[in-house]
Amino acid sequence: MDYENAEKILEVKHLKQYFNVGKADEVRAVDDISFDIYKGETFGLVGESGSGKTTTGRAIIHLYEPTSGEILFDGKNVDSFTSKQDQRDFRQEMQMIFQDPYASLNPRMKVKDIVAEGIDINHLAKDDADRTKKVEDLLETVGLNKDHSSRYPHEFSGGQRQRIGIARALAVNPKFVIADEPISALDVSIQAQVVNLMKKLQREQGLTYLFIAHDLSMVKYISDRIGVMHYGRMLEIADADEIYAHPLHDYTKSLLSAVPVPDPEFERTREEIAYDGSQENDGKERHLVEISPRHWVRAASDEVSLYKQRAQAASLIKE
Amino acid sequence: MDNEKDILEVRNLQVNFKTYAGDVKAIRNVSFDLRKGETLAIVGESGSGKSVTTRTIMGLNATNADIVGGSILYKGQDLLKKSEKDMQAIRGQDIAEIFQDPMTSLDPTMKIGRQIAEPLMVHKGMKKEKALAQALEMMKLVGITDAENRINDYPHQFSGGMRQRIVIAIALINYPEVLIADEPTTALDVTIQAQILNLMKELQNKISTSIIFITHDLGVVAGMADRVAVMYAGKIVEYGTVDEIFYNPKHPYTWGLLSSMPTLDSSGDSLPSIPGTPPDLLDPPTGDAFAARNEYALKIDTEKEPPFFKVSDTHYAATWLLHPDAPKVTPPAQIVERQKKYAQMQKAWLKAQQPTTPVEEEEEQQ
Numbered sequence: 001m002d003y004e005n006a007e008k009i010l011e012v013k014h015l016k017q018y019f020n021v022g023k024a025d026e027v028r029a030v031d032d033i034s035f036d037i038y039k040g041e042t043f044g045l046v047g048e049s050g051s052g053k054t055t056t057g058r059a060i061i062h063l064y065e066p067t068s069g070e071i072l073f074d075g076k077n078v079d080s081f082t083s084k085q086d087q088r089d090f091r092q093e094m095q096m097i098f099q100d101p102y103a104s105l106n107p108r109m110k111v112k113d114i115v116a117e118g119i120d121i122n123h124l125a126k127d128d129a130d131r132t133k134k135v136e137d138l139l140e141t142v143g144l145n146k147d148h149s150s151r152y153p154h155e156f157s158g159g160q161r162q163r164i165g166i167a168r169a170l171a172v173n174p175k176f177v178i179a180d181e182p183i184s185a186l187d188v189s190i191q192a193q194v195v196n197l198m199k200k201l202q203r204e205q206g207l208t209y210l211f212i213a214h215d216l217s218m219v220k221y222i223s224d225r226i227g228v229m230h231y232g233r234m235l236e237i238a239d240a241d242e243i244y245a246h247p248l249h250d251y252t253k254s255l256l257s258a259v260p261v262p263d264p265e266f267e268r269t270r271e272e273i274a275y276d277g278s279q280e281n282d283g284k285e286r287h288l289v290e291i292s293p294r295h296w297v298r299a300a301s302d303e304v305s306l307y308k309q310r311a312q313a314a315s316l317i318k319e
Numbered sequence: 320m321d322n323e324k325d326i327l328e329v330r331n332l333q334v335n336f337k338t339y340a341g342d343v344k345a346i347r348n349v350s351f352d353l354r355k356g357e358t359l360a361i362v363g364e365s366g367s368g369k370s371v372t373t374r375t376i377m378g379l380n381a382t383n384a385d386i387v388g389g390s391i392l393y394k395g396q397d398l399l400k401k402s403e404k405d406m407q408a409i410r411g412q413d414i415a416e417i418f419q420d421p422m423t424s425l426d427p428t429m430k431i432g433r434q435i436a437e438p439l440m441v442h443k444g445m446k447k448e449k450a451l452a453q454a455l456e457m458m459k460l461v462g463i464t465d466a467e468n469r470i471n472d473y474p475h476q477f478s479g480g481m482r483q484r485i486v487i488a489i490a491l492i493n494y495p496e497v498l499i500a501d502e503p504t505t506a507l508d509v510t511i512q513a514q515i516l517n518l519m520k521e522l523q524n525k526i527s528t529s530i531i532f533i534t535h536d537l538g539v540v541a542g543m544a545d546r547v548a549v550m551y552a553g554k555i556v557e558y559g560t561v562d563e564i565f566y567n568p569k570h571p572y573t574w575g576l577l578s579s580m581p582t583l584d585s586s587g588d589s590l591p592s593i594p595g596t597p598p599d600l601l602d603p604p605t606g607d608a609f610a611a612r613n614e615y616a617l618k619i620d621t622e623k624e625p626p627f628f629k630v631s632d633t634h635y636a637a638t639w640l641l642h643p644d645a646p647k648v649t650p651p652a653q654i655v656e657r658q659k660k661y662a663q664m665q666k667a668w669l670k671a672q673q674p675t676t677p678v679e680e681e682e683e684q685q
Binding site for chain 1 (some may be wrong): 589
């Protein structure tokens, strides 16, 4: 991707998403994160369960009121849409693909009505014939047969259902798609099919993806840039290849070292690196700092030199 | 194949499920052995019959399951001929299982110490105090921190990783000869998964249990297994040592599985994928069940089922491509890379060891 002339489509600024604010069980699911997503790229968000990656995705599509911070989509603050029309436009431009293809399709609706629901709400079809044609085109785009349109979800396999979910998201011509673990419920041989489909659609329609997942090898494969989350904080952001080849933050190193690789020879010698999470809670103020070009690490002011050294050792920066 | 080191021998197992639509042929003639102290991984997609195979071994199939034929010999005795009462004595004592989902396989109303101690009280008739003392030892062994204070906690007070440790403790408390692990880490994060896998390896070394490890994650298989069996549509299509399956696979389905998984080095525009979906086992296709999804399929694949062809003493694959008359094909690029690596490893190995008969591998490397 050419980042020199890239345009920002989404800016997340100091987003905080707390639950049960002020109570004893207050949860800081997302704690002051900032990042940008550029037009046409795939931004991968990885982290363990409970790290806040799903909450971040849901906050971006405005399923929650953020506790504080701003989310700018195409330069406009998502939180301040007042007119019905603005809200409707936003919902049309940003769509979501859900994790569980078994739970996210209404079992009592036919496929054509599931896919066309957004078309109906946004009045995108001129008449019935146009609606039918749009649905059939969409099904074809995602690799399903147009005869499938009058069937019910239970008649499809997991991979096919996920394709229906993708067709539904694409029905309203979105610019930005949030995919929350779109392949974790699928079999290995089917995962590759769905990932290839998502890549193809991105090329053809210029989509921007936020891809949330815990399967690190798949995230690396599909993403241009990756953000690593832990305890509701963003610890490191860099280009996908770079973050895997030269992770700078200890947590990223630890996370990558735990990924099993389908290579017995490698597995025999793989060593896991432990990570002590308490080092993040020593009270020092930390921010994302750009250590090398487009490689950000969350660091306190006295840690910056350490990360710079690491980056130099990996020859990410000269000097 | 038959030697006294085999602790479990599954022979020609066939299991059908009776449904309104007809008989679903879930297991279609499966045979394998499990040796003392080894880890055998069974890999395959959902619906390929991995879990049904192990549930049949445990005698835990649903009531509509119909075991059509075959035998499961545990130390020479056929488990399929045992009564339910006999099976209850074996289950949890000689053969134990770690279930997939730690969130649902524990009793939410029972203190965890009691749950871990239960197999001791049931199988060994141990007194409660003694059993609980032993449960405490086991909790420490599987790495539950602060075990003394947590023995009276309930499952909901533990995290997912800790719950899976409890499930492992229950399965191991009687030091079973055979441990079945059905996707034990699928529900866990990678860092927790790494801890649990290390724990299983450590415990296997300590008590030399044989493990049947079921998973669809080939990365996990590479790190855990001694031998691998690949299942597709109710059959084993290829089996061999972990190196043979990962570096010198012969069956096109194994090729597809291995290349559709991105490694941390893969890049490029599209990932090789296996087209289509698995066949309907209500009415399995004639010939090779994989033929419809197989770009290397031959005409005979749709007519006649391939037998097992021998690749080496430990490595067999059921594909017509291994027949002497079959045309030579080049596997996907990723597999060719793997075979090159294997050839190098073999050379290094041969140098180090006394020369033995080399594995025939020139077939597909033209």
